[in-house]
Amino acid sequence: MNEQATLIQVTALSYRYPRRGVVLDDVDFALEVGERVALTGPNGAGKTTLLHLLVGLKKPKAGEVWAFGSTRKTEKEFIEVRARAGFLFQDPDDQLFCPTVLEDVAFGPLNLGKSRAEALQIAEDTLASLGMAGFEQRITHQLSGGEKRMITLACVLAMEPDVLLLDEPSNALDTKARQRLIDTLLKLPQAMIIISHDQDLVSQLATRELCLEDGKLCEPVSDTYLPPNLKSA
Numbered sequence: 756m757n758e759q760a761t762l763i764q765v766t767a768l769s770y771r772y773p774r775r776g777v778v779l780d781d782v783d784f785a786l787e788v789g790e791r792v793a794l795t796g797p798n799g800a801g802k803t804t805l806l807h808l809l810v811g812l813k814k815p816k817a818g819e820v821w822a823f824g825s826t827r828k829t830e831k832e833f834i835e836v837r838a839r840a841g842f843l844f845q846d847p848d849d850q851l852f853c854p855t856v857l858e859d860v861a862f863g864p865l866n867l868g869k870s871r872a873e874a875l876q877i878a879e880d881t882l883a884s885l886g887m888a889g890f891e892q893r894i895t896h897q898l899s900g901g902e903k904r905m906i907t908l909a910c911v912l913a914m915e916p917d918v919l920l921l922d923e924p925s926n927a928l929d930t931k932a933r934q935r936l937i938d939t940l941l942k943l944p945q946a947m948i949i950i951s952h953d954q955d956l957v958s959q960l961a962t963r964e965l966c967l968e969d970g971k972l973c974e975p976v977s978d979t980y981l982p983p984n985l986k987s988a
Contacts, residue, residue: 761785761786761788761821762786762788762822762823762917762918762946763785763786763809763821763822763823763840764784764785764786764821765782765785765805765808765809765819765821766818766819767782767783767817767818768782768783768784768805768808768815768817768818768819769781769815769816769817769818769970770801770804770808770813770815770816771816775799777970778799778800778801778804778970779804779805779808779815779967780969780971781817781818781971782805782970783972784805784972786918786946786948787946788946789944789946789962790946790947790963791940791946791947791960791962791963792946792947792949792961792962792963792964792965793957793960793961793964793965794948794949794950794951794964794965794966794967795951795952795957795964795965795966795975796966796967796968797968800967800969801970802922802950802967803845803922803950805967806842806920806948806950808820809822809836809840809920809948810836810840810920811827811830811832811836811837822836822839822840823835823836838867838914838916839916839917840916840917840919840920841911841912841916841918841919841920841945842911842920842922843907843908843911843919843920843921843922843924844907844922845922845923845926847900847903847904847906848903850907850910851895851903851906851907852895853895854894854895855891855895856882856890856891856892856893856895856898857878857879857882857891857892859895860877860881860882860909860910860913861874861875861877861878861913862874862910863910863911864877864878864913864914867914877913878891878909878913881912882906882909884912884939885905885908885909885912885935885939887902887905887906887909890902890906899927900926900927901927901928901932903927904924904925904926904927904928904936905936908924908936908939912943916945917946918946918947918948919940919943919945919946919947919948919949920948921948921950922950923950923951923952923953924936924940924949924951925951925953925956933953933956937959937960940960941959941960947960949961
């Protein structure tokens with residue numbers, strides 16, 4: 756993990772869509788080591804857009820993105836950011852493209868320079884840690900929505916990122932799988948930004964909550980969602 760306190764920071768960040776108008780208006784935000792920040796707000800508020808800007812999938816209309824020690828502006832500069840910030844997309848089908856589960860989970864480590872044997876071992880270990888051992892040879896497109904969600908998380912974790920960007924991670928999970936996901940995330944050392952409408956997940960997982968509405972980031976009206984052990988954090 757990066758030793759410096761701030762991992763990602765945006766300053767005066769703004770973004771607008773041609774038809775939707777402004778979704779981010781002069782936003783300031785910083786993610787610190789060890790934080791798990793829940794990002795809440797209504798549908799269409801720009802939450803996913805903010806994550807896309809952090810990893811260079813979209814370009815801001817104004818403002819600055821700083822990540823892992825450097826200001827990031829060009830596509831080349833964002834390549835490192837995408838390697839160090841694991842992005843769990845809202846729709847698992849946007850992230851799964853190999854024939855089998857094992858190949859999908861091993862794809863990231865292979866791209867990071869691991870040998871095939873190393874990548875396969877990392878993939879198997881990661882699947883086991885998520886309770887998904889035995890899925891290695893399953894056909895990816897035949898999985899249920901909840902199974903796909905857990906496999907996409909395995910794909911992200913197999914790359915050992917410094918930061919996790921999680922877009923609605925509990926979507927399509929049943930109660931048991933959802934709690935296993937929460938328990939797994941609680942044990943991870945990575946700082947996280949978590950988009951979620953699942954208030955129970957937020958209450959168990961987040962150390963801080965921010966609400967995005969009308970283009971602005973703000974603290975929620977109440978912090979009663981925080982677990983007792985985090986009230987004074």
